[in-house]
Amino acid sequence: GGEGVAARFAITIAPLEQGFALSKPAITVLTERELFGERVRSERRRRRGQARDPDTIIRDLTELSIGSPIVHVDHGVGRYQGLESMELGGMEGEFLIIEYAKGDKLYVPVAQLGLVSRYSGTAPELAPLHSLGGDAWERARRKAAEKVRDVAAELLAIYAQREARGGESMPVDRQMVEEFGASFPFEETPDQEQAIEAVLGDLAAPRAMDRVICGDVGFGKTEVALRAAFAAATAGKQVAVLVPTTLLAQQHYRNFADRFADWPVKVDVLSRFRSAKDVNAALKKLEAGEIDVIVGTHKLLQPDIKFRNLGLVIVDEEQRFGVRQKEQLKKLRAEVDLLTMTATPIPRTLNMAMSGLRDLSLITTPPAHRMAVRTFVAAWDPATIREAFQRELSRGGQVYFLHNEVESIERTARELQELIPEARIGIAHGQMPERELEQVMADFHRQRFNVLVCTTIIETGIDIPTANTIIINRADRFGLAQLHQLRGRVGRSHHRAYAYLVVPDRKAMTPDAEKRLEALASLEELGAGFTLATHDLEIRGAGELLGDEQSGQIQEIGFGLYTELLDRAVRALKSGKVPDFDLSSEHETEVELHLPALIPDDYLPDVHARLTLYKRIASARSDEHLRDLQVEMIDRFGLLPEPTKNLFALATLKLMATPLGIRKLDFGPNGGRILFREKPEVDPLLIIKLIQSLPRVYKLEGQDKLKVVLDLPGATERIRSAQEVLIMLGARRPA
Incomplete structure (x- = not known):
């Protein structure tokens, strides 16, 4: 309005997304979006038709090379020897050849390939080799089937307990959650939308939620957690967010506090960065119900922490918690709503087999403006290294230099300092006192230095959007899963990120290491973590969902067959039948x-x-x-x-x-x-x-x-x- 006009309210047009309040002049501006909780969305066109499940592409037999281990349901694990065309009774047909112990060969007609699967369960060279007609395979299969039945029964027991206990349904205010969602600065990917939808449905359902959100690093799992926490808090319940490290607690706390700033939701954090006095005050408030969302490490699980009405527990990176804490979580599972987030790919096949027991939501699509990390495999060469550093530092970015040997880490840092005099270098490794380590990480986060020479301690760590180059020394010594996880530390924002896998010359590398690096360099596209057909990842994912003694069974009979057995057991027990484990061709x-x-x-x-x-x-x-x-x-x-x-x-x-x-x-x-x-x-x-x-x-x-x-x-x-x-x-x- 003009000078001297005593208008209390006015409408004007301005390109503002967020409002603000000033004390002098006394004026408050509210934007349309804050009033209506909507905004214009641009729908990206979804690629339809092409959408084959990445898992099946890889999990089918593409990865096979001559000599790869392969499982036939009736005969066990043998080695793949290629496809061959033969005439049988005057008809041309193709056969897959499997070689067993003592050189026996089995010819499988292609119409029966449903009985054959890729063997994954341990490194290919350690895969067992069965003999045709022996009974070792029969025994292994029977034993695995018995174990699987126990697992299925245990899962069903938890499930039944959840169903019976009921748990209360939360009155989720969809309208309000919509409005809150509108303050998300990006457009949700289809997977994210489905996950959010599923979680809100679970909260409103009259049984305890137990959902795992599984997505590659940086694919927006946190947003799902934020919406869930918001829905629970506005429904009058308290939310506990459980994270493995103090640094992550701080980061999550900042995220939650920022997003909830405009809403009547109180967020607090319990961490070692707070004084005892602050912590005690927070605990009192928790008990009185004056805090809606509390973020913290496993301290939150301690019995002396009292909640007024805890309704939702969100666990980040579950696999980083110890066995005891997992037991406590298991107890919670039948009582409060539980939402777990993890970046360890859980294979889709396992997801199918577990359907309805722990509900899984997979987020496999990258956010809109994320670019894949450019990956180079290179021998150690000072010129290349120097160029990699300069490319990043000259754009004001930061570099991770990964050197996984604590003894020589100081020396490496000195050598790098000579090579790149303009770098400000910090060092981080697991043998430092924890306080010191946290200090270094915090300083790196605040950009007090721009190069961090570190061990794999950064594998799951805090987000540093300006760190967009990672150089991994002796990359040939890492497993695929780990390399993928480390590469996920960079490229968290819309800048192009680079990963350099530094290796000794080819002669010094094992053939396996070479294969791993090639796989990683070729799988540049985002979301590749889900398609890396690596046994280590699959087995880790399975071990986490089912417990470790299962990993042994998986190694005996291979992953594909294991999930098939589990699927049958769960389906049979659910419908009250005795599981039928006869998977053989007889069927x-x-x-x-x-x-x-x-x-x-x-x-x-x-x-x-x-x-x-x-x-x-x-x-x-x-x-x-x-x-x-x-x-x-x-x-x-x-x-x-x-x-x-x-x-x-x-x-x-x-x-x-x-x-x-x-x-x-x-x-x-x-x-x-x-x-x-x-x-x-x-x-x-x-x-x-x-x-x-x-x-x-x-x-x-x-x-x-x-x-x-x-x-x-x-x-x-x-x-x-x-x-x-x-x-x-x-x-x-x-x-």
Whole structure:
């Protein structure tokens, strides 16, 4: 308004996102967004269609090289020896060759690749090698099955306890959470939205929440936690945020305090940076219910800490807590709502098997403006190193120099100082007194120096947005998981970040180390942590969810089979049945059409791509899956050749026949035969009717064989005729 106008309220237009209050002149500005909690959003177009689960791409057999360990459900762990085309009964077919102990070879027809999976469970060279026809594999499988049953039972017990206890539902004010969400400066990724939705649903549900949010470093797990904490606090509950280190506690506290500044939510922190007096005051307030959100380390779990009405516990990086603390968390799990965040990839397959026990939300899409970390593998060369430092320091950034030997860390720092005189260098390692270490990290955070020479102590640490170059010395000595985690320390903002993996010359490196580094350099895209097909990651993730003694079982039989067993056990126990662990080929119908059924190599020359597709076709669980696969293949490689169409037809027939209890379906030029198992799922009356209606076509031979006499010269007739018989046999008896 103009001078001297005594207007109390006025509306004006200005490009402001946030309001402010001044005391002189006395004026308060509120923006539209603060009043309505909305803002204009730009929807990024989502890539549809291409979205294949990264896990399956890698988990299928792409990674196989000759000699890789591979598991066959019936015969155990052998070594992959390639794909080979052979003629059998005048028909061309492709076979996967597995070599077992004593040089025995097993030829697996590609239509049965559903029985074969990549072995992951320990380093490939340590994988067990079974012998064909021996009973060692049978024993290992049986033992694992028993263990799996215990795990499933324990999980179900926790689950049942949660269901029975109920727990109370929180009155979540969606409107208010929406408004709070609008102050998030970025656009949520689809995964984030789903995770937030799931968490709010869990809070409102009348049972205790137990959800794990699993996402790569910097993919916005904290935002999910913030929304959950906000929803709980505004519903009148207290929230405890549990973090592994004091530094992280400080950082989370700042994050929470900043985001809740405009809302009537009180946030406090318990950490060693506070005086005893402050801590005691905070504890009193907690008990009186005057603090809504408290951030702290495992101190928060101590029995002398009293809450007025604790409703939600948020745990960051669960795996960094010790066993005792985990036990305390387990106790909480059936009582309060529990939200856990972790960056250790939990494989999707395991996620499926655990569905409904601990609910998992995976965040695999990177935020909009994040750029992938450029990764270089280079030998130690002063010129390169100097250039790497200068590139970062000249843009005002900071550098991590990772040197994982405490004895020589001081010397390394001195050498670097000579090489780059303009650097201000700090040192951090795990053998320093903790206070000192925290001081160094805090100074680095405040940019008092711009190079930190450190050990892997920074692996899970605080966010330093200006540190965008990491140089990892002797990178060949690290596991993939660790390298990936370390690389995730940089590139947390919208600046391009660089990672240099410094290695000795090739001769001094083990072939395995070389492979790891190549994998890391090639997987530059964000979210790669989820697709790194590394056994160490998978096994770590599984060990964390299920407990460590399970890791041993996983090594015995391989990860893929383990999850399959767990999945069966959980499903069976949930529906009150005894788990059926017979995974063998006995279950699947063997289908033979006497037609070439393969993906010709002139249609798809790349052997790995063929393998992967064979595996996906053989493992498809529904017609819909198979249709999607056909569409995808036509899209990627062109119209399907005849033999490939036959391969799909075989898969469709197998899906139809297996639930009917048919052991083998064999159709050729003069008709075919159907062999039943001992107790087929087919109404005997139907078979009698068939035979009575067309006695010349259908004949019963012995107890378990139906013969079909028809002239079926070509593929179309054969496939159609087999489908018709299966449809007739599948007509359910009236209930």
